[in-house]
Amino acid sequence: MKPLYTVDQVRAIERAAAATLEPGTLMQRAGQAAANVALALLAGQANRTVLLLAGPGNNGGDALEAAANLAHASAGVDVSVIHLPGAQPVSAETAQALVRAMDGQVRFLDALPEGAPGLVVDGLFGIGLARPLEGDARSLVQAIDARGWTVLALDVPSGLDADTGAVVGPHGVALRAGRTLTFLADKPGLHTYEGRDYAGTVQLDALGVGPDQLEHLPPAAAELNAPALFARHLQARANNTHKGSFGDVAIVGGAHGMAGAAMLAARAALYTGAGRVLVAAIDPGPAFDSVQPEIMFRVASAYPLESGTLVVGPGMGGSAYAMGLLAKALAGDAALVIDADALNLIAASVELQTRLTGRAGASVLTPHPLEAARLLGVTSAEIQHDRLAAARAIAARFNAVVVLKGSGSVIATPGGAVVVNTSGNPGLATAGTGDVLSGMCGSLLAQGWPARAAALGAVWMHGAAADRLVAQGIGPIGLCAGELPAAARAVLNELVANRAQPFKPAGPPLS
DSSP, rough: OEEEHHHHHHHHHHHHHTTSOOTTHHHHHHHHHHHHHHHHTTTSOOOEEEEEEOSSHHHHHHHHHHHHHHHOSSOOOEEEEEEESSOOOOHHHHHHHHHHHSSSSSSEEOOOOOOOSSEEEEEEEOOTOOOOHHHHHHHHHHHHHHHHEEEEEEEOOTTTTTTTTTBBSTTOOOOOOEEEEEEESGGGGGGGGTHHHOOOOEEOOOOTTTTTTTTTOOOOOOEEEEETTGGOBBOOOOOOGGGGGGOOOEEEEEEEEEEHHHHHHHHHHTTOOOOOEEEESSSSSOOSSSSSTEEEEEEESSOSSSOOOOOOOTTOOSOOHHHHHHHHHHSSSSEEEOOHHHHHHHTTTTHHHHHHOEEEOOOOOOOOHHHHHHHSSSOOHHHHHHHHHHHHHHHHTSSSEEEETTTEEEEEOTOOOOOEOOOOGGOOOOOTTTHHHHHHHHHHHHHTOOOHHHHHHHHHHHHHHHHHHHHHHSTTTTTTTGGGHHHHHHHHHHHHHHHHHHOOOOOOOOO
16 A cells, blocks of 8 residues: 555644654654755766755755755765745754754855756745745746756645645646655655646655554555555456456447547457447447457447446437436446546436436446536536545545546545556547546456456556557657557556466356
8 A cells, every 4th residue: 555645644643753753853864865865866967066945944944954964975966055044933953954054065045056956956845835936936946947957856846735736826836846755654746636747756755754653643545556456356367268257348329420439448348358348339330340340339229228337428429319328327237437428418417416326336437627527516627626525526426436537547436535546648648548448447347346446457557558658659649549458458467467366257157
């Protein structure tokens, strides 16, 4: 488990840890950890100058401690500091860190140097920032971003909300870091929404604080997605199986002009292991998929929607006919993945919402932020402002597992458990990738995975497939949704091979 903690929880951890340690210990450990990472980043570089930005709070104290340590490291590092002290008195620990830095070989500057330093260490503001950066701090951040200097952020990039991943304030700014060294515990805002772009690579240093140091750690607010969360469902296949062992998936969609969405979902379901896949087409379309002829086609009105595994929504459209089919699916016991147009139909109908909430069968919703906003009756900006809270709200309201798509997709359950995904890249920002995700999720459901595990596995493998393609030189620019299923197949087979657990058939014998 890779837990994520809110700002309030981290403060509680810090208070509890500080009560067991000598004053200033945590700041000294943070400063030493920061200096160590800075030296590692400078290794092999000709430019061994470090500029540290120290703000008025304890985050600034961490930077000042790091400056003192770097100056005493005898590593040939030129250390300078821009210190913004603020109007309020600083803590005793920060005051002591300032004395240490001033006593060392540290130059204090009033403005940014002309030449680029080898590294900028951001200790302006940490997790406690509640209002947009302004004044000298805002000017520094904007100037450094404009120059493209390499930045190591301490705890959280200045200007970023550690809980939500949003830049603080409607017109706020934040410093873009290539790496963030976060302290005590990891934070959700570093892994979702704008946080992924501003935090860069996230490295945790718990500063020697763990369960053995604290009597009671608070329960984590969320955790990071990883194969370990769904590994027990990654089962190797026995020889004595057949297509009926791995489930049937029906894609309900493909209205006129949108057949491609249903085909993408169907191909993804096939490539990630479903035994049989068909498209239950809303409107007459192709008789077969010439690229993937294994996919069958049926007329949606004649297909039994009461049971099995259905992916409802890709290319479905918003007609009354489509609404009727969705109502029929919601009334049955089928395991449902609900995406795209089906989500918009539900958002527009109280009756469909009631049917969804009252379902006994598994339901997985996969909205993007605008679809999520329609489901909750708010704006997409409000959804993005706190993605974890939005995913929790949708899951609770509709009694479903929810995948709120986007940078750092959020998976939530009706009970409030939240997981933030870390795989994937900007190549997924193109038409059809959501259809592929819904097909993958339906495939795992059909193979017997529980709804939460299917969502976690599908989201992680979907992102890992995109990462695999980029590593092969395919994208991120120009990566197409149709390239994902084959890459996802490779990812899934690698995971299963590494897991190597015996397979237990998920379905009845083929009749």
